[in-house]
Amino acid sequence: MKDYCPNLNYIKEMSEGDAAFQENLLNVMKSEFKRDSKVYVDDFSKAHYLKCAQMVHKMLHKIAILGLSDGYSLSKTHLEALKVDNTKYHVEFLKILEAISNFLESKNK
């Protein structure tokens, strides 16, 4: 079991000190992530695994932006597994979602 620790390295590099951009980007990420996570969880509860895989694909970018390299690898593996109805990595993937959700909430209140 891993601890997932998101960071702002990429976002800071992109922002180049532009605080307004950073704040706006975090807001966009927060609302989009909340929506995507909900869709993923709903689809998973209905066993719509292909739809879940599409949503994991959409979230890969945000996982990478937040510097979660281990989380990114696990998510890609999970995505491929979901395509063949294998849910083995779901619980671990939820931990990544939780880590990101907590991080975004703490950074952008």
Place this chain on the structure above:
Amino acid sequence: MNCIIIDDEATARAIIKKLCDNTDDLVVRGEFDNALVAMKYLNKNEDIDVVFLDIHMPEFTGFDFIETLPSPPKIVLTTSDKNFAIEAFEYDCIVDYLTKPITQVRFIKAVNKLEELTKNASKGDYDQDFLFVNINKRLIKINFEKIVLIQAKGDYVKIQTEDKNLIVHTTLKNIIAKLPKRLFFQVHRSYIVNLKKIDSIEENTIYIGGTHVKLSKMARPKLMELLNII
């Protein structure tokens, strides 16, 4: 260069917009979360030079989008997935392939490529007065002076010359890059004309070489500038 961004992910659009804004040469004219809406926009706005296009979108992918456009502008693909790189090389309009998250350094490299292509396209003007087209593995020479008009036809273009018509597997965008700007002008999404061959213009119709073609509202002011009107 005017550009648009197509990506179903708002985070990606925000980042690409920022990267464009940091570059003097790019003006973002629109952001779209849906390729179909973007296609309608492109049909009405012919002055878009570059599209930053996400490949992986639900229902209508980036590749579907490219194949639907008769004359696609330059495309820079953006994706979280490296697996599409080989397929990307099958399209002439694709200039670069950026893997997300996109870094400033990599983005600037893509912009440099775009600028280089634009420069090379405008160089075309001068040294030669012909081009060769590949038809059934045979290279056929066509003198610029003989071309009357060029029409987009799906994946092909029809080149109408003074004495023959040729069907070539390419796009208007590719072909106009090879033509001298002093002679040729794109008057509509589907037509390039040789300015010297125009017989008359009446409202939004150009009479040329015994036929007539549409003149788009967007192209009209520029065409009027190019013609020697008294």
